[in-house]
Amino acid sequence: MKSTAVEEFSRVAAQSFLKEPETVMPVRILLVDDHPVVRQGLRTLLEGRPGWEVVGEASDGVEALEKIEGLQPDVVVLDVTMPRMNGLEACRLLQRNQKSAPEVLFVTQHDSPQMMREALDAGARGYVVKSNAARDLLEAVEAVSQHRVFTALTRGPQASG
C-alpha cells in the first residue's frame, strides 16, 4: 500500500516535471494614444511578451471605436486625454454599444484617484499611470486580459480578482 502511494507520487511528479510548458495565452491588443511616440513605446514593451500581439493603433476615441469593431481585440490600452473624443467617452460608448466589449486598460498621465474612479465607472478594468507604465503595463494587461481588475497610481499596483 505504502509503495503504491510512493509510486503514484513519483508518477505524478514525473508527469508534472516532463509536462510541456504552459500554453502561452494569446492576447490581441489595440493601442490608443494621440502621440505616436507613446504608442511606439507601449508597443516595444508589449511585443516583448510571447503570444501578445498589437493588432492595431488609433490616435483618438473615434478611431478607436472604429478599429475595435473591425479588429475585435481582447484588450484596449486607452489614453484619457485625446482630441476628437477622449478615452472616457470612448470607453462609455464601447460598453454601451458592444455586446462583447474588449477589456479596457487606461494608461494615462492623470495620477489621480478621482480620474481612476471615473475610468472604472466608465467600464474600464484597469488603470495605470503613464509615468509608471514601464513598471506596471505588462502585469496590468495580463490581469485585465483575464478579466481581473488592475489599478496602480504612483503609490503602486493593486490587483484584485
Added chain:
Amino acid sequence: MKLRILLADDHEIVRRGLCALLQRHEGWEVCGEASDGREAIEMAKRLKPDVVIVDIGMPHLNGLDTTRQLLQHDPNFKVIVLTITDSDQVIREALDAGARGFVLKSDAARDLVSAVEALQSKRMFFTPRVNDLVLAGFLEKGHAISRNEPPNLPTLTVREREVTQLLAEGKSSKEVATLLNLSTKTVETHRSNIMRKLSLHSIRDLVVYAIKNNIIQIQMPPQIRSSSPETSVV
C-alpha cells in the same frame, strides 16, 4: 563613428518610443537616458553626446532650464527641445535658451529624425509654427519674435529658477536643500529673495508664477464629474 544621442524625458514609455525611433537610423546610437533635467546635465557632462534631446516638462529641472545650464557649461552642446505646446512664449524661451531644434511631441515620430539630421549637418530644425513666428516677428519689427514680450520681469538667477521649480512642485525647503545639496537655511534665503524679487506673498502665488512662466506645466483633465483641474508637471 556613430552619432551619440542623449535622451531626457521623465516618462520611460516615451523614452522607449524615442529610442526605437532613433535607433532605426543607421549610424545613430542612444548613449544615455535621463529621467529629469538634473540627471540630463550630469550625464551630458560625463558622456559628451553629439545631440541632447530634452523634454520641456520634466520634474526637478525643466527642459528649458536644462538647456540653459547645458549651454552655459559648454556652448557646443546641440540641444533639441521636445514640447507638448507650441505657444509663442514657449517658442521664444526655447530659442532664447539656445535650443537648435524645437519639435512638438505629437509630431516627434515624423520630425525628430529630421531634427537630428539637421543638427548633424550643422543646421537647425524648428517646426513650421516656429518658422512662421520668427518670420512674422522679423517682417514686422525687423528682428525676430519681438511681439507680445512679457512685461519686464525681474530676472531670477539659475539657482533661483531651480528653487522656484522645486517649491512650485510642492517640495519643502528641506527637500529642496537635499536635492540641490544646499543647507535648508540657504534655500530659505533663496526663497525669500525669489518672493521679494517677484513681489509674491505665498507659495500659491509662486505656483501661479511658475505655471505662467513655463517653469512647470499643467495638464487639464477632460471633463470629470467631481473635481477641479489638477496641477501636475508633465
